[in-house]
Amino acid sequence: MNSFRNLFPAIASGRARTYLDNAAMTQIAKPVTDRMAEFEADGRSNVKRGIYPLATRANDAFEAARASVAAFMGAKDKDEVIFTSGATAAINLVAHAYGAGLKSGDEIMVGEGEHHANIVPWQMLCERKGLELVVLPVDGDGHLQIEKMVDLISDRTRLIAVTHGSNVTGAVTDVRIITSMARKRGIPVLIDGAQRAGHGPVDVASIGCDFYVLSGHKMFGPTGIGALWARSELLQDLPPFLGGGEMITRVSFDGTEFAPPPHRFEAGTPPVTQAIGLGAAADWLRGLEWAEITTAERELTQSLLDVLNQHKRIAVWDPMGVAAGKVPRLPILSFTVEGAHPHDICEVMGGEGVALRGGHHCAQPLMSAFGVDATTRASLALYNDETDIEAFDKAITRMLKVLS
Ligand SMILES: Cc1ncc(COP(=O)(O)O)c(C=O)c1O
Structure with a gap:
């Protein structure tokens, strides 16, 4: 288990179970x-x-x-x-x-x-x-x-x-x-x-x-x-x-x-x-070891991308266009799902214990450049780990069935 989790009571207790809404607000450290x-x-x-x-x-x-x-x-x-x-x-x-x-x-x-x-x-x-x-x-x-x-x-x-x-x-x-x-x-x-x-x-x-x-x-x-x-x-x-x-x-x-x-x-x-x-x-x-944390965050971002890229209905808005580990980037991904609104996606995923954000993310000009009204966003922080990616993977599969 990621050792940072114990410093975040809501994460450690499971109240913030698969918390992937860190770009909106991170959990507070002890x-x-x-x-x-x-x-x-x-x-x-x-x-x-x-x-x-x-x-x-x-x-x-x-x-x-x-x-x-x-x-x-x-x-x-x-x-x-x-x-x-x-x-x-x-x-x-x-x-x-x-x-x-x-x-x-x-x-x-x-x-x-x-x-x-x-x-x-x-x-x-x-x-x-x-x-x-x-x-x-x-x-x-x-x-x-x-x-x-x-x-x-x-x-x-x-x-x-x-x-x-x-x-x-x-x-x-x-x-x-x-x-x-x-x-x-x-x-x-x-x-x-x-x-x-x-x-x-x-x-x-x-x-x-x-x-x-x-x-x-x-x-x-x-x-x-x-x-x-x-x-x-x-x-x-x-x-x-x-x-x-x-x-x-x-x-x-x-x-x-x-x-x-x-x-x-x-x-x-x-x-x-x-x-x-x-x-x-x-x-x-x-006081933290950022070289290690950055590598871990990039690897997890790549795992999230791999999950999303398995599904034909999903498009990722990824301006980096290369493997997540190769370039400086923040562990934030936006995606759209053919035939499903981001709010419905977030509701279904939320029901599966995965916290995501759907909407225009206070970036409407960027949404216009993408030609969409809204996206769904997953964003990671230093306490996320492979267990979160597994939960995300399961919840995505379920969401695609529910919103088919
Ligand atoms: C890139 C960026 N700038 C500014 C803000 C606004 O920050 P605050 O909520 O601290 O005013 C946000 C909040 O989401 C943000 O993501």
Whole structure:
């Protein structure tokens, strides 16, 4: 049995039996809940304000969590990390703060296969400020056509926003090609790492991006927390997004002076316990053997593909187009079944104890590129093993009979 399973009570107990919905939310790791419970029981106090010992300890724990997340992302300075409520909130923060300096006619480039969280905030910014949204297309398999960037970049391009890994197909974007092309032209790049973060630490320095976002609930952490990393030179000059307490140095009716980053971007009481949980998840993940885990995840992805490819009625939306072990990819697969709707598939498979997700996966432009309304998605995490593939195989055979 996969030894990680014991660290996840819902998996170990069988309540989350064949849990293949990790791209929506991973289970929470015991080292995470332990640290959150410890803070709630022994150290709870608001942060950034009190000077009594309990408050100082709470603040230290909160800032230590920031340092843990910074280390997970390869940031050179912990103050480049801003806690947000998730990846969506982090992207909206950038759209408002960075977007404040943009002018009518400026352009934002996004990938066609993005999650709505990395499309809609940019569309809204474009509406507010009269900007143009430029779309970097995918091919019919969902592969981002990076080679088209050269023609689509203009002297008005002000930001490029792309995902590190697709939440629909598991395709990993070659982000370094994008950042090196963008850097030559002085264009900042935002990477949406919501899916990638559950599969090991990242290194923003070697990626060469300017903004990177992630969410706690997709990396074995709590819900309601995420983080934005931003290059400090950029962050220093950005105006705040939300106003309120703890993001100022002085307030009077003549005007307000804002605190330096990261506090300038964290108005109000932050989700302290969740931030501490995210820090614990980051520490735990940093301590794991990722070469082994990645190999295991790729092998299981190949086994899932083998199961799906046995059946003529099933089409897999696989932009990698090669054996899963051969290329960097996330362990996420989307498929369609001739004559069966993804919601019915998920219901039947759910009845067999297999948790999958069916729908547009908040990626409707990608669904349009595929020419479908919805797909069924199976997504793996480090606690999945061959027993899950066996259960998936049986449930697929049953589902194909029930929905024939
Ligand atoms: C690729 C991607 N980006 C962004 C998000 C949104 O993340 P959050 O729920 O933390 O706002 C998701 C969530 O599914 C995602 O898969």
